[in-house]
Amino acid sequence: MHVKSQKLDPIGPATKHASTQSPDAEAALTLKRVESIVGRLVEGVAALLIVAEIAILLSGVVARYFLKTPLVWSDEVASLLFLWLAVLGAVVAFRRGEHMRMTALVHRLSPSAQAFAGCLALTAALAFLVLHLPPAIAHAREEASVLTPALEISSAWRASALPVGLALMALVATLRLLRTSPGWRPLLAALLAVVLACGGMTAIGPLLTDLGNINLIIFFVGVTAVCVLAGVPIAVSFGLATFGFLSLTTSMPLGVIVGRMDEGMSHVVLLSVPLFVFLGLLIEMTGMARAMVAFLASLLGHVRGGLSYVLLGAMYLVSGISGSKVADMAAVAPVLFPEMMKRGARDGDLVAMLAASGAQTETIPPSLVLITIGSVTGVSIAALFAGGMVPGLVMGVCLCALIGFKSRREDLSHVHRARIGQIGRAFVAALPAVALPFVIRAAVVEGVATATEVSTLGILYAVIAGLLFYRRFEWRRLLPMLVDTAALSGAILLIIGTATGMAWSLTQSGFSGQLAALMAGLPGGAGTFLLVSVLAFIVLGSVLEGIPAIVLFGPLLFPIARQVGVNEVHYAMVVVLAMGVGLFTPPFGVGYYAACAIGRVDPRNGMKPMVGYVLALLVGLALVTAVPWFSTAFIPAR
Structure with a gap:
């Protein structure tokens, strides 16, 4: 895949002429x-x-x-x-x-x-x-x-x-x-x-x-x-x-x-960002990505929008294992983007879809944002984890509906449905690659490694699979891959660093306390409180990372939610998804630019496609907000 990098150099014919005629x-x-x-x-x-x-x-x-x-x-x-x-x-x-x-x-x-x-x-x-x-x-x-x-x-x-x-x-x-x-x-x-x-x-x-x-x-x-x-x-x-x-x-x-x-x-959790970026490059270099895409394509390649559904499913599968949405996107995008581009997908639509999938999976456990909510508000983390799966599915269904609509006229005349034997052979070839997300998640759940450390196990796994199973490991590419990882990570982390400074400034201004007081005095009960919370957290999510926003406003707003009769787990899902929509919505959403950086796509290319995905996310958010059952159905009885 060849995508033009967004350069800081002056652009245009005048620049080129001046540089050659200096x-x-x-x-x-x-x-x-x-x-x-x-x-x-x-x-x-x-x-x-x-x-x-x-x-x-x-x-x-x-x-x-x-x-x-x-x-x-x-x-x-x-x-x-x-x-x-x-x-x-x-x-x-x-x-x-x-x-x-x-x-x-x-x-x-x-x-x-x-x-x-x-x-x-x-x-x-x-x-x-x-x-x-x-x-x-x-x-x-x-x-x-x-x-x-x-x-x-x-x-x-x-x-x-x-x-x-x-x-x-x-x-x-x-x-x-x-x-x-x-x-x-x-x-x-x-x-x-x-x-x-x-x-x-x-x-x-x-x-x-x-x-x-x-x-x-x-x-x-x-x-x-x-x-x-x-x-x-x-x-x-x-x-x-x-x-x-x-x-x-x-x-x-x-x-x-x-x-x-x-x-x-x-922040130590963010250390997973460069490591997962490097893991994504390793997966591509060792042939694991090609094997995985071939298997997924054999299953869904004949379906209109098939690989787009695979992207959403992959993000749902690996979400939360690293504690960072940026790292999740970095693990998935390099695997699927090249093949999707070969099939005619536009880079702007791909990066919009990637950003939307990041917002979709904000509540999937183990989620660092949910852990933070539990730690600062006293809500049971086990209940939050149990309540987070279905809201993510609701958001995913809304995105799938949009993908189905957008791909309804996709030309599949050159695509043939794979036979059972082809699917079986593709599965055997892709087994080490398909198993990687399960290995990573199992390592976290079983306590073998933390969310930060687990990426190193994935790197070791990819190296071994590349050397022994796929017999493809290009040593000469390691240094350029490491440099690419450093550049991408540095660009993302500098944004997060300056955004953290902005979040602290908002806190010191007293804005957070004033917002909480205003929301506590709203007429209309739970419905108005939820609506205003959605709007407020979409805005907050566009300028703050999820964790700073929760640390700032969680202790203030969750008691108000209890007072107006909103279930705490339901409220947690609403605010987390609202922040996710804001975080991945341009022009201010940091997550959107992180998705563009990972996909090596000019941010302007994804602006127009992002409108449709944001609307789909808002529909999903409205459903989760209006139907508490999505968030509370599987909470274990106390």
């Missing part, structure tokens, strides 16, 4: 060489970090489960290395121009305006990095006095990753800006635009302090929307809005921004 070709060549040297060094270190993470986590599983001698330091070291992996991966993504952007509006501009927009994107990114570098250095200094519990080393070894990573990203952004600029005019115009924007906001800062919560709209809606629509990377847009809000409307130290980014990017 009067200072020697200087441009020198810049390119410096960028190449820095890039290769960072890529090599990032690749080694992924290998180290796999080795450490796998060693921890073997020592704890098989040798009965846990490595008390393994999680600590894995967490330390993970933040370095996240920021260095973000550096690689900057160099390769793979940070997610929204370019639907930019691509409608003239070539000269597109060139300016490209310079503006890089200049805004550079401003974001420069503004956050001093707080990052201060954060690392503060962590120097903190000792880790197991190894008793300074936490500065981990926290230093942020200033180092931000500095490297700033260096790479500067080199790319100088090397790819189509001329001094668009470069100067972009620099002037960013300086004027920052200066203008600073000048009106005293006026903003008196506006109260109106500042939330100005920064988290207005500034974010302007940046996103201008083609500025999503992570940078979130970061600039948060920085502006805290620096201009509050007296809080700016170091807290970096602290929240640190917290968001280094």
Whole structure:
């Protein structure tokens, strides 16, 4: 599958002409060489970090489960290395121009305006990095006095990753800006635009302090929307809005921004993201993906929309095993996307379907969001797990109905129904691949590995299956695969880090408490409360990750649900699915851009197809909200 990567370089004929006709070709060549040297060094270190993470986590599983001698330091070291992996991966993504952007509006501009927009994107990114570098250095200094519990080393070894990573990203952004600029005019115009924007906001800062919560709209809606629509990377847009809000409307130290980014990017559960990304690449490289697709195609290939149903089923099957929807999508998409593209599927429709399947499976246990709800609200986690299966099926049925409608005219004249013998042979060939999700889920359920560690067992399983069963393992592809994994993971984790900072800012503003008080006073009883909760959590889900949103609002709203007579498990399913719809709905849903990054698809290509899938999800959400039985039918009796 060949999909154009979304680049930060200025785009268009003017750019290409200027780069080839540059009067200072020697200087441009020198810049390119410096960028190449820095890039290769960072890529090599990032690749080694992924290998180290796999080795450490796998060693921890073997020592704890098989040798009965846990490595008390393994999680600590894995967490330390993970933040370095996240920021260095973000550096690689900057160099390769793979940070997610929204370019639907930019691509409608003239070539000269597109060139300016490209310079503006890089200049805004550079401003974001420069503004956050001093707080990052201060954060690392503060962590120097903190000792880790197991190894008793300074936490500065981990926290230093942020200033180092931000500095490297700033260096790479500067080199790319100088090397790819189509001329001094668009470069100067972009620099002037960013300086004027920052200066203008600073000048009106005293006026903003008196506006109260109106500042939330100005920064988290207005500034974010302007940046996103201008083609500025999503992570940078979130970061600039948060920085502006805290620096201009509050007296809080700016170091807290970096602290929240640190917290968001280094959450141990997210370590499964790069590992599952790498597992997906391994499945494709070893031939497991081809065998699995061949078997699934033999079963459903003759049905209109057959592989689309397989995608939904696969997401339902593997959902929750990693604790991260991003990791779930990364495990499934590389297996199915290539074959679906060969059969004529459009990349935009595929990524929209992938994003919708992520929202569909938010309640499937074992779900980290459900575990978080249980921990902060006191609702039985066993009851939440029992209640989560059917709502996911309801959402899936609605998506299947849409797929059936969209594929009703699919041309299957060239497709023949497989015979029983062909299906049997395909099943034998695909058995190791088909068994992988069951092996992973069994490892989690039986306590062999945690949701974070289980991906390493999957990697080991894939390596063994590739070497011994499929006899296909291309060693020369390992380094490029590791680098691709680092770049994709870094792009995703930087978005999550800046989104976490935004979530914290919303909490400090008092918005969460005001929202809870408003909802408690609504007329109309349970029906109105559920409707407003759905709308509120769709909005919250579009700007917050599920866990931060639940931590912020769960303790406030679940008691209100009990007061108005809404079953707690039912309410949990409603809010989780509502957040899922918001999380995967563009233009602000972080999950949508993560799906685009995993599928290597330009976000604008999935915008139009996503409308239909969002409508199908809303129908499913309405059914789950209106019929409590879907959520409570299988709750065990107390």
